Amino acid sequence: MSVSMQDVRHALDELGQLRFGEMRVEEAMHQIVQTTHAIFDVDGAGLMLADVDHHLLNAAVSDERMRHLEELQIRHQEGPCIAAFEDKALIRAEDLTQEARWPSFCKHAVTRGIRAVLASPIPYNQDAVGVVAVTSEDRRPWSAEAELALLAFTDLAALLIASMLLGEHQTELAAQLQSALNSRAIIEQAKGVLIGQQGLTAHDAYAQLRLQARTERRKLAIVSAEVVRNAIRADS
Amino acid sequence: MNGPDSSEAHRNGPPESAGPAQDRRVTIELETRPGITTIVIRGELDLVTMPYLAARLAVALRDRPGRLVFDLSGTQFMDCGSARLIADAGHGLPGGGRPVIRRPRPGVRRILELTGLDAHCEIEP
Numbered sequence: 001m002s003v004s005m006q007d008v009r010h011a012l013d014e015l016g017q018l019r020f021g022e023m024r025v026e027e028a029m030h031q032i033v034q035t036t037h038a039i040f041d042v043d044g045a046g047l048m049l050a051d052v053d054h055h056l057l058n059a060a061v062s063d064e065r066m067r068h069l070e071e072l073q074i075r076h077q078e079g080p081c082i083a084a085f086e087d088k089a090l091i092r093a094e095d096l097t098q099e100a101r102w103p104s105f106c107k108h109a110v111t112r113g114i115r116a117v118l119a120s121p122i123p124y125n126q127d128a129v130g131v132v133a134v135t136s137e138d139r140r141p142w143s144a145e146a147e148l149a150l151l152a153f154t155d156l157a158a159l160l161i162a163s164m165l166l167g168e169h170q171t172e173l174a175a176q177l178q179s180a181l182n183s184r185a186i187i188e189q190a191k192g193v194l195i196g197q198q199g200l201t202a203h204d205a206y207a208q209l210r211l212q213a214r215t216e217r218r219k220l221a222i223v224s225a226e227v228v229r230n231a232i233r234a235d236s
Numbered sequence: 237m238n239g240p241d242s243s244e245a246h247r248n249g250p251p252e253s254a255g256p257a258q259d260r261r262v263t264i265e266l267e268t269r270p271g272i273t274t275i276v277i278r279g280e281l282d283l284v285t286m287p288y289l290a291a292r293l294a295v296a297l298r299d300r301p302g303r304l305v306f307d308l309s310g311t312q313f314m315d316c317g318s319a320r321l322i323a324d325a326g327h328g329l330p331g332g333g334r335p336v337i338r339r340p341r342p343g344v345r346r347i348l349e350l351t352g353l354d355a356h357c358e359i360e361p
Contacts, residue, residue: 088280088313089343123282123313126262148350155316158283 003040008149011035015156025164025171029060032132032160036153037062040146042134043113044069047122047157048081049130052179053213053220054187056081056131059173065135068112072105077210079105081131084119086206088128090147091119095139116140118147120154124161127184129177132157183221190224193231261285264292273301274338278310281318289321297328304329305360309339314347323353334358 015035029047037045044063048056048070058070073079079102084091093099094116096106109115116136121128132154134146164174165181187209194205209227213220262279273296281289296304306322308314314322325335336358340348348354 090346121313123280123315125282125284126280128313144350147346151316151347151350155283158315162283 003143003145003149005145005149007039008145008152011039012152012156025160025167025173026060028160029157032153032157033060033062036132036134036150039149040134042140043137044135045133046070046135047130047132049122049161049173049177050085050128050180051176052183054085054180054183054210056085057176059130063135065112065114065137066133068109069114069117069133069135072108072112076102076104076108077214078102079109080117080119081133084121084131084133085128086203088121088123090121090151091117092142092147093117094141097139113137116142118142118150120150122154122158122161124158124165124181129161129180130157183219183224186221186228187224190227193227197231262288264289266292266296268299268301271302272305273299273303274305274307276307276310280313281311282313282315283317286315286317286321289318293321293325293328297325300328300330302330303333303336305336305338307338308344309341311344312341314344316347316351319344319347319351319353323348323356326356336360 015032033045033047044061044065046061046063046066046069047059049059051057055074056070058066061067069079069081073082080091080093083089083101093101096110096115096117099106114135115138117133119131119133122130122132132150134150161177164171165177167174187206190209191202191205194200194208195202198205200208209220209224213223216223262277262281262285264278265276267274267276275292275296277289279285304325306325322335322337326333329335334357337344337348338360340359340361345354345359348357348359
């Protein structure tokens with residue numbers, strides 16, 4: 001199934017007319033997701049935003065499958081949306097039955113009707129704050145047109161999120177995102193400490209922090225703050 | 237973000253509307269040699285950094301350099317808007333020269349290819 005660039009341009013024009021200022025952000029996100037779903041002719045589309053613990057939570061979904069995507073990625077701490085979020089890169093997975101990158105996630109995703117995923121990070125001030133993703137229940141070799149279309153919708157989502165964060169009306173969603181942004185500084189510092197002390201890659205340092213938070217059932221930001229504090233103490 | 241280092245914030249960040257949590261910023265430095273200006277970008281290019289990129293670009297083009305190079309080796313992510321801004325910089329060059337994109341990482345290169353903006357640039361691996 002191909003994505004027609006003409007349809008995408010038309011949809012973006014229409015979405016461009018949305019006056020986000022006069023609309024609830026949640027409503028605008030829902031419109032973006034519905035349009036993405038329709039344009040792609042996919043089985044699911046969704047917009048996920050990070051919370052304070054950097055878990056990706058659904059902010060708007062077109063389909064019940066997106067709830068599985070959210071839940072499975074949080075449970076297994078891996079998956080295409082997490083990869084897009086952490087690597088700040090477009091991630092394509094055309095067949096999860098053949099996918100080696102996220103073994104635990106894939107095993108469960110396939111049984112719940114998620115076979116292919118395309119996920120694009122939503123950037124905001126140097127880091128991703130969430131992802132826009134589409135899913136298919138069949139194997140799907142995503143085309144260049146599909147990638148470009150998803151990028152265009154992601155840009156729109158970024159615009160919406162920026163206006164939400166700068167807006168006067170502090171919604172629950174804006175508060176969630178703001179706390180994610182606030183916790184990021186300390187998490188980044190802790191990553192830096194682990195990279196310096198143990199020679200880890202940024203990716204492994206992050207994985208170690210998350211594992212520790214999970215094992216000790218504590219917040220990622222709190223574990224991170226402790227790592228940073230200990231490093232300062234060891235230095236002085 | 238208006239702490240003691242607000243002068244730094246002003247130098248590096250977009251103007252007022254930058255928003256909250258400006259803990260880390262992109263840096264965009266200009267290196268000028270006769271006839272050639274290199275714009276060295278470290279950090280990600282997104283909606284928030286776009287006003288800053290536009291401002292730095294305006295400064296770079298003011299001296300009408302013969303050749304404009306963007307060193308993107310330190311940039312992991314670039315959104316479509318920033319890609320367009322960079323590709324369109326060629327309009328400010330004499331004789332319709334194309335801006336050079338130096339050492340783009342795979343993600344950035346992919347964006348240029350998907351948007352077709354690579355046709356307006358010279359890519360230097």
